[in-house]
Amino acid sequence: MRDMLRKRVLVTGGAGFLGSHLCERLVQDGHEVICADNFYTGTRDNTLALLGNPRFELLRHDVTFPLYVEVDEIYNLACPASPIHYQHDPVQTTKTSVHGAINMLGLAKRLKARILQASTSEVYGDPAMHPQREEYWGNVNPIGPRACYDEGKRCAETLFFDYRRQHRLEIKVARIFNTYGPRMHPNDGRVVSNFIVQALRGEPITIFGDGNQTRSFCFVSDLVDALVRLMGTSDAVTGPMNLGNPVEFTIGQLANRIVALTGSRSTIQHRPAPADDPRQRQPDIALATSTIGWKPVVELDEGLALTIAYFDELLAGRGR
Numbered sequence: 338m339r340d341m342l343r344k345r346v347l348v349t350g351g352a353g354f355l356g357s358h359l360c361e362r363l364v365q366d367g368h369e370v371i372c373a374d375n376f377y378t379g380t381r382d383n384t385l386a387l388l389g390n391p392r393f394e395l396l397r398h399d400v401t402f403p404l405y406v407e408v409d410e411i412y413n414l415a416c417p418a419s420p421i422h423y424q425h426d427p428v429q430t431t432k433t434s435v436h437g438a439i440n441m442l443g444l445a446k447r448l449k450a451r452i453l454q455a456s457t458s459e460v461y462g463d464p465a466m467h468p469q470r471e472e473y474w475g476n477v478n479p480i481g482p483r484a485c486y487d488e489g490k491r492c493a494e495t496l497f498f499d500y501r502r503q504h505r506l507e508i509k510v511a512r513i514f515n516t517y518g519p520r521m522h523p524n525d526g527r528v529v530s531n532f533i534v535q536a537l538r539g540e541p542i543t544i545f546g547d548g549n550q551t552r553s554f555c556f557v558s559d560l561v562d563a564l565v566r567l568m569g570t571s572d573a574v575t576g577p578m579n580l581g582n583p584v585e586f587t588i589g590q591l592a593n594r595i596v597a598l599t600g601s602r603s604t605i606q607h608r609p610a611p612a613d614d615p616r617q618r619q620p621d622i623a624l625a626t627s628t629i630g631w632k633p634v635v636e637l638d639e640g641l642a643l644t645i646a647y648f649d650e651l652l653a654g655r656g657r
């Protein structure tokens with residue numbers, strides 16, 4: 338399915354968690370990659386394996402400003418992704434999603450380039466439908482503290498489809514569900530990174546609620562594979578397409594696996610569940626499976642082991 342000819346590819350947000358893995362995959366596939374990032378949540382360190390590679394170029398650039406480069410494809414990933422980060426400067430978050438989309442779509446229009454948007458399951462908001470299929474329009478509070486992210490991403494989707502209708506652009510919209518792996522931020526408040534950091538430091542692992550609430554997490558290499566496959570589809574395939582891992586496990590099981598895999602002596606502590614904590618969050622990936630022949634292959638233990646190894650090295654470097 339993948340076009341093996343060498344292409345020039347722009348990845349915005351390419352110094353972040355997902356973006357840096359995507360850049361590596363594209364360079365491995367033989368493409369020339371330009372990574373544009375303002376290092377808001379990403380770092381040069383995330384791209385260390387690629388710096389010095391003649392097929393990789395790192396640009397410090399904020400996508401809320403226009404960018405003039407010559408490329409064949411654009412992956413638009415720039416945007417802080419965890420609540421702690423995107424609520425820190427909510428106006429900038431909306432600007433990044435909306436102005437960033439306008440600037441990148443403008444670039445794609447000028448170049449007649451294909452463009453993929455990293456959208457999110459958060460466009461479904463507090464869903465009244467489980468699991469969420471792509472036809473569901475969502476239930477988002479437009480004035481709450483999460484709206485800068487959710488509505489920004491929804492508006493970006495609108496812009497992608499309007500550019501397609503108005504300018505015949507080749508667009509792909511991926512709705513990404515929770516993804517984990519090496520280069521996640523250690524302090525972004527997400528459950529996988531929280532538990533791993535607590536286990537490695539020998540601190541108690543804090544579970545909010547009884548631990549029977551279920552979650553689904555996709556390992557980063559599976560997600561990157563899906564993005565590349567989606568970009569490689571024919572013009573008729575636009576998405577939006579859910580991408581994530583539908584395999585569910587309980588938060589209690591996750592904590593136990595992390596304790597076992599780290600060999601930690603951490604105990605498990607329960608705290609009251611937050612009021613809006615969903616019992617279940619799971620993607621429906623039937624469309625991805627039928628359209629791009631994709632489903633995740635990395636098992637939880639395998640993905641956790643790779644993620645733990647990353648955090649172990651990171652924390653050792655920081656003296657824990």
Ligand SMILES: NC(=O)c1ccc[n+]([C@@H]2O[C@H](COP(=O)([O-])OP(=O)(O)OC[C@H]3O[C@@H](n4cnc5c(N)ncnc54)[C@H](O)[C@@H]3O)[C@@H](O)[C@H]2O)c1
Nearest residue numbers: 350352353354355375376377378379399400415416418516
């Ligand atoms: N990780 C997930 O589970 C997940 C889930 C759904 C959607 N997504 C989406 O995928 C994309 C990447 O997420 P991630 O988890 O890698 O997050 P991340 O924070 O690690 O990466 C985002 C990158 O964008 C950069 N960035 C932020 N604002 C920018 C701006 N104005 N100009 C240029 N660069 C900017 C950051 O510095 C960072 O490198 C985001 O768009 C996010 O919304 C991620």
